[in-house]
Amino acid sequence: MNEDTNTAVQVIGLSKNYGDVQALRGVDLSIAAGEYFALLGPSGGGKTTLLRLLGGFIRPSAGQILLHGQDVSEQPPNHRPTSMVFQSFALFPHMTVAQNVGYGLRLRKLPGAEIAERVGAMLDLVGLSDLADRMPHALSGGQQQRVQLGRSLVLETDILLLDEPLAALDAKLRKDMCLELKHLQEQVGITFIHVTHNQEEAMTVADSMAIIADGELIETGTPRALYETPRRRFTADFIGENNIFTGRVSAVNDDGVEVDLGYAKLTLNADGQAVTTGDDVAVSIRSELVELLASGTAAGAAHQIMAATYGEAVYLGLATSHVATLPNGEAILARHISRGEAPDALAAGAAVELAWPRSMMRLHLS
Ligand SMILES: Nc1ncnc2c1ncn2[C@@H]1O[C@H](COP(=O)(O)OP(=O)(O)OP(=O)(O)O)[C@@H](O)[C@H]1O
Ligand SMILES: [Mg+2]
Known part of the structure; x- marks a missing residue:
């Protein structure tokens, strides 16, 4: 097989209709492995739809999705090398921070000792070691966000999908968390795909980014290229x-x-x-x-x-x-x-x- 192992995501002619709504129209996109990739665009543009298609939560109306060279278009979420951080997916309120982070590993029925070890390492990584036994209601918004991240990252998938991960945070915390996310991605080295409608957030975290509007992929490039040399009028209008x-x-x-x-x-x-x-x-x-x-x-x-x-x-x-x-x-x-x-x-x-x-x-x- 001539699969390109440097490509984490390859999407070919991907479309999604919800009834009469064409949420995504023939999108072609390729994302390099180990890259921090941002999907930026106005509300209703199709960002969440694309992320859910990548994660396998919905099926395409047309087109193909290859993850690390494998066609996963018909595979369910748990057969894909992805995990997803949902925007509004609350933490389990009756579980401690550590139990929340370990949840996915318990589902996988891993031995208790291994779970404890991996959860401990993850709490360290996301800066929550001191809060392992806290309940979610006693955490700040930023801390809850970290628990969510830990809960996804601990699964050690190759691709992390993040849907508006910072939307619930205030402007200052959002800025700090942006840089934290970027540094976290550099540390773990896996592919991050981060959906946002906030331009500064996208530019802060992204190695590369795509502009998505009206179900169409408008343009891709580095933050600098899209800012300084936009090809499409929409990009020029949308950024800066x-x-x-x-x-x-x-x-x-x-x-x-x-x-x-x-x-x-x-x-x-x-x-x-x-x-x-x-x-x-x-x-x-x-x-x-x-x-x-x-x-x-x-x-x-x-x-x-x-x-x-x-x-x-x-x-x-x-x-x-x-x-x-x-x-x-x-x-x-x-x-x-x-x-x-x-x-x-x-x-x-x-x-x-x-x-x-x-x-x-x-x-x-x-
Ligand atoms: N389950 C659904 N049924 C019908 N239409 C849907 C469904 N989900 C999304 N849509 C429509 O598809 C289009 C794209 O939605 P999507 O959620 O992907 O946008 P988005 O870019 O994530 O927007 P936002 O920034 O507001 O989250 C919108 O017009 C939306 O109304
Ligand atoms: Mg969305």
């Missing part, structure tokens, strides 16, 4: 804060692509994408790359300049977002790190010029 222009390609030449917005022309590099004159396209530029210039400031050829009307400054703590209006009435955002001083007072209605590096614009065909 992007200004997105829509227009038509008016020229393609050695210098790049010219896109006519009606009120201005953008010149940028095509990034190897096949475009022709007349194509409807979108162009994105991240708000943190947009500079605000007083009107009339000269800028080099490396910069795209655009006239706008200043609107207002919105103070966000870490950053201040400047809102201006383009000639077509749409808003454009320039976001800059706040440095403890009020931004230069620009009056609403003032004519300003916005500038950004041409090389940082991204072209989106769809």
Whole structure:
């Protein structure tokens, strides 16, 4: 067999319908063994559906699932190399922390001594040794989450599926637990597949990630690649804060692509994408790359300049977002790190010029 042992998950043409609802449409995806992989996307996009298909809790309507090269499409959960951390799967309230963690091993009827040893090692790993005899109701949210993790990890499967594992935690704890999860994955070395609709969470934990929306796999890549060089317009819109222009390609030449917005022309590099004159396209530029210039400031050829009307400054703590209006009435955002001083007072209605590096614009065909 020519199975690729470096591939933990390979999904081919995977679809799932619930009655009339097409929850997943022909998804192709491959996840390397030992990778921390995040599935990110808006609510209702199909993330949980994909995770449940991988775990064997539901059957595909079409397509194939290979785990470590084996077709498991028709296998039940306990015949797959997976275990799952459910978002709302509560701990057994009448069992201690240690009993909760050991539950799956007792189901497997392992000898008591082995269970005790493995549970002890797992409690160490997830930082719960001191709480082994506590009951779940006497634990904080973060501690309960750790018990859940321990309960899944102790089974020593090759692939851990995590559905919104941090959703119940407050923002600060969530941040801490994100890094803990990442370090835990590095320690145990198995494949983690982590579902979230929180962008920062996905970017914190993931080696690679996929954007899923409307049952479609939109794009995969490293967090950096998806942030800095998104191919799809949806990705540019979903991750970070992007200004997105829509227009038509008016020229393609050695210098790049010219896109006519009606009120201005953008010149940028095509990034190897096949475009022709007349194509409807979108162009994105991240708000943190947009500079605000007083009107009339000269800028080099490396910069795209655009006239706008200043609107207002919105103070966000870490950053201040400047809102201006383009000639077509749409808003454009320039976001800059706040440095403890009020931004230069620009009056609403003032004519300003916005500038950004041409090389940082991204072209989106769809
Ligand atoms: N058992 C079901 N019966 C019918 N429709 C379902 C069922 N489960 C999910 N759906 C639908 O399938 C689509 C995808 O649902 P899914 O739970 O996979 O989304 P999700 O990306 O996990 O969303 P969230 O971020 O809100 O958890 C949604 O439109 C949902 O309403
Ligand atoms: Mg879900």
